[in-house]
Amino acid sequence: MNCTENLLHENLGICGDNLTFAGYDTVELAKKYGTPLMLLDENKIRNTMRTYKNAMQRYFGEKARPLYASKALSFVGMYQIAMEEGINTDIVSIGELYTAIKAGFPLENAFFHGNCKTDNDISYAIENKIGFFIVDTYDELYAINKIAGEYGVKQKILFRITPGIDPHTHEAISTGKVDSKFGTAIETGQAYEITKTALSLENIDLRGFHCHIGSQIFEIEPFCDAADIMISFIGEIRERLGYTAEYLNLGGGFGVRYVESDPCIDYSENIRRISEHIREYCENNDLPYPIILMEPGRSIVADSGLTVYTVGSVKEITGYKNYVAIDGGMSDNPRYALYGSQYTVLCANKMREKCDYVCTIAGRLCESGDLIQENVKIPKVQRGDNIAVLVTGAYNYSMASNYNRVARPAVVLLGETDRLAVRRESIEDVSRLDILL
Numbered sequence: 001m002n003c004t005e006n007l008l009h010e011n012l013g014i015c016g017d018n019l020t021f022a023g024y025d026t027v028e029l030a031k032k033y034g035t036p037l038m039l040l041d042e043n044k045i046r047n048t049m050r051t052y053k054n055a056m057q058r059y060f061g062e063k064a065r066p067l068y069a070s071k072a073l074s075f076v077g078m079y080q081i082a083m084e085e086g087i088n089t090d091i092v093s094i095g096e097l098y099t100a101i102k103a104g105f106p107l108e109n110a111f112f113h114g115n116c117k118t119d120n121d122i123s124y125a126i127e128n129k130i131g132f133f134i135v136d137t138y139d140e141l142y143a144i145n146k147i148a149g150e151y152g153v154k155q156k157i158l159f160r161i162t163p164g165i166d167p168h169t170h171e172a173i174s175t176g177k178v179d180s181k182f183g184t185a186i187e188t189g190q191a192y193e194i195t196k197t198a199l200s201l202e203n204i205d206l207r208g209f210h211c212h213i214g215s216q217i218f219e220i221e222p223f224c225d226a227a228d229i230m231i232s233f234i235g236e237i238r239e240r241l242g243y244t245a246e247y248l249n250l251g252g253g254f255g256v257r258y259v260e261s262d263p264c265i266d267y268s269e270n271i272r273r274i275s276e277h278i279r280e281y282c283e284n285n286d287l288p289y290p291i292i293l294m295e296p297g298r299s300i301v302a303d304s305g306l307t308v309y310t311v312g313s314v315k316e317i318t319g320y321k322n323y324v325a326i327d328g329g330m331s332d333n334p335r336y337a338l339y340g341s342q343y344t345v346l347c348a349n350k351m352r353e354k355c356d357y358v359c360t361i362a363g364r365l366c367e368s369g370d371l372i373q374e375n376v377k378i379p380k381v382q383r384g385d386n387i388a389v390l391v392t393g394a395y396n397y398s399m400a401s402n403y404n405r406v407a408r409p410a411v412v413l414l415g416e417t418d419r420l421a422v423r424r425e426s427i428e429d430v431s432r433l434d435i436l437l
């Protein structure tokens with residue numbers, strides 16, 4: 001098969017022999033900025049944010065909002081883009097919060113997640129007037145109540161609830177997802193109890209509930225199932241405690257196409273279908289229709305990202321396999337090493353050549369498991385060729401490390417012009433925290 005038939009997304013193309021991304025020649029960009037290089041399609045990020053916002057407001061109601069789950073990709077420019085597109089954000093640490101502050105992001109639209117917020121995290125967020133905490137446990141609830149009291153604030157919160165859904169079988173199950181480090185389970189009665197407690201606390205303003213059932217979910221049924229369980233829970237709370245939740249946050253998790261065999265998803269259509277289901281369920285069961293929030297991370301940035309590397313060596317082990325080693329690896333993309341994630345790999349400067357060379361793309365780090373993908377088919381490559389790994393916008397740069405004291409890549413935004421959004425780390429950056437003994 002010829003590579004030209006095999007382009008996964010509409011922002012990919014071919015010019016001469018080279019791969020283009022968002023209309024830019026990736027080989028030229030590699031020359032200009034060096035490799036490894038993280039490229040981002042700014043228009044696609046903005047369009048996806050708009051798609052979510054418009055569809056949610058249209059189908060769920062004017063007050064519905066997407067929250068960009070910024071753990072997927074966090075740097076100052078991302079919060080500026082989210083702010084300009086008028087969407088809210090999730091943060092999970094004061095590092096992300098500080099980054100949002102540097103962007104000038106309005107923190108009343110920020111939601112603080114995480115299963116182990118420290119007193120310092122809570123104080124810092126309240127001091128900076130965070131919109132909401134999404135609360136996991138009693139420990140956190142009491143800590144927020146105490147610290148909010150010290151600041152003279154009645155702090156808005158949502159509770160993270162585990163509805164007990166396995167998104168990959170669609171089934172509501174009694175163990176498994178109830179057994180999670182995140183949230184409080186409905187099934188054990190603990191979600192009811194913690195709600196009752198929250199309503200009695202002086203400095204806590206409980207506004208509703210949250211659930212997040214998983215990631216890379218292609219169907220809508222798991223979201224509908226989760227919504228049913230959550231709305232029934234809201235109904236139960238209303239009946240037993242006389243408290244009506246204002247918000248229901250359905251979390252993130254829409255799937256993204258990484259390889260040919262993954263389906264394409266129409267996010268707007270999915271939102272429409274989920275909204276119809278929820279309206280029907282509320283009407284049939286005489287339950288209140290809440291303000292819906294969603295938390296897309298991966299689906300906002302994944303296919304807006306692409307990483308370009310340079311081949312450093314090709315090793316053919318007779319009778320075994322071929323290794324193509326690149327100048328990055330698990331230090332900028334740990335996802336194959338972590339969970340065997342699938343990726344599409346192309347040779348960016350040989351787009352018109354036959355893809356008949358079977359090889360494993362290996363990183364440069366000192367771990368045998370430092371692989372980007374095994375058994376891919378690309379043209380025969382040599383030192384100096386450029387390898388493009390597609391759909392790397394989410395959970396790549398944000399999970400990058402300095403293992404082996406490798407510097408992290410530059411991030412370049414491709415919009416009307418190409419512009420640096422995060423500069424490449426230097427070797428001085430890598431040792432900047434060290435103290436000479």
Ligand SMILES: *Cc1c(COP(=O)(O)O)cnc(C)c1O
Pocket residue numbers: 069071072090113212214215216251252253254295296297298299394
């Ligand atoms: C990771 C996460 C998200 C984003 O999930 P995606 O699969 O990237 O859309 C949303 N909400 C919570 C609570 C998360 O932990």
